[in-house]
Amino acid sequence: MDGTKETEDVKPLAASVRTLPEAVQISLKDGLTDNCLFTFARALKAFEISTDHRLSRAELQSAFSLWWSTAKGLLPADADFDEWRFEFEDTFAKTNAALGSNSLQEAIRRADSSLLPPQAERYASAKLKHLVAVCYHLQLFQGRSPFFLSVRDAARIIETKNLYKAGAMMGGLVRDGVLTEAQKGTHTRATRFRFNLPESAPAGEAKQRDEENGRKTESEALPDDET
Numbered sequence: 001m002d003g004t005k006e007t008e009d010v011k012p013l014a015a016s017v018r019t020l021p022e023a024v025q026i027s028l029k030d031g032l033t034d035n036c037l038f039t040f041a042r043a044l045k046a047f048e049i050s051t052d053h054r055l056s057r058a059e060l061q062s063a064f065s066l067w068w069s070t071a072k073g074l075l076p077a078d079a080d081f082d083e084w085r086f087e088f089e090d091t092f093a094k095t096n097a098a099l100g101s102n103s104l105q106e107a108i109r110r111a112d113s114s115l116l117p118p119q120a121e122r123y124a125s126a127k128l129k130h131l132v133a134v135c136y137h138l139q140l141f142q143g144r145s146p147f148f149l150s151v152r153d154a155a156r157i158i159e160t161k162n163l164y165k166a167g168a169m170m171g172g173l174v175r176d177g178v179l180t181e182a183q184k185g186t187h188t189r190a191t192r193f194r195f196n197l198p199e200s201a202p203a204g205e206a207k208q209r210d211e212e213n214g215r216k217t218e219s220e221a222l223p224d225d226e227t
Helices: 005-009 020-027 036-051 055-074 081-094 103-113 119-123 128-142 152-157 161-177 203-220
Strands: 177-185 192-195
Touching: 020 036, 036 055, 036 081, 036 128, 055 081, 055 119, 119 128, 119 161, 119 203, 128 161, 152 161, 152 192
Parallel strands: none
Antiparallel strands: 177 192
16 A cells, blocks of 8 residues: 555556546436435546546535535435435445446456556465456455455455355465455455565566666665665
């Protein structure tokens, strides 16, 4: 974590949302649903990625005002602007995944096509190596937040139908310190994990960076350390 190069190199996943009115229309395409504010928040996250512009608090409030004016005819007669605004702001703050993202699918693809993180090298099992790599990329997508991974998805990653085996592998990674269990799952929600990222760049990248840092230290060392 701590602003590492890996988090900066990961291209976020998102659908293309180029305008705020488009984000509003996406959230209301099925009318006023229980998930419309969540969909709007995810559409705005996609807008930020599509336009490479992070919305300020004032811009978020303007975006919500646009949503409110569009949704006005669908809202209950006694709907209060600020109550809905507060709910939207809370939803936006807690939303990590942009609209159109499929972190697990992309993490599997990147695990298949990238160098393994060093944590995977301690295991001989190809299935365990793959599971560690997928978890690594899931964490990069989430930044500082924990990632979700269900036992069923873990089973899919290691290509087994044995959920007990998949759960045992996830538990083993926790005991080995590769993962930390951030929040226990429930019958409706997958467990949240953190991948312990320090020095977790793929081995080839880490070696190259160490060599470059060594050359820099030898050629660019200052006579006095003023830091």
